[in-house]
Amino acid sequence: MRFREVIAPPIWLLAFIYFLFTSLSISIWAALGNTPAIWTQIILTLALVLIATRFRMIIEIDETELRINKAHIELKYLGDVTELDTDAMRLVRGRDADPAAFLAIRFWCSRGVLVHVKDARDRTPYWLISSKSGKELAAVLR
Secondary structure, eight states: OOEEEEEOOOHHHHHHHHHHHHHHHHHHHHHHOHHHHHHHHHHHHHHHHHHHHHTOEEEEEOSSEEEETTEEEEGGGEEEEEEEOHHHHHHHTTTTOOTTSEEEOOTTOOOEEEEEEOOTTOOOOEEEEEOSSHHHHHHHHO
């Protein structure tokens, strides 16, 4: 493994979701009583754990392939690599976005890397990847 990064949801986001879940449990408590509210809170706590694990993004690069969760591409099909700061990332994933691009982005990660695809058979022009360590990721992809 040449590179591995896990981008998980931040604590503030999980806390906000849990606050919303708790508000729902309180509403159920007010309407139906203790037992349904306790079961609702238990189920929603398990749902939060599921959310925390399902919304993380795992970027892995080995000798031959770039993998992001279930998506993968061989390194020989990757072209130019551009590291993006916060402002450039905002433009590329917003106003300047290409609808055919592959987006591996998380809204809580404001920096990333743009990797052009040089495979003539692939209609995807580039991969846009959120990354907290964009310099290191770009260096490995080059």
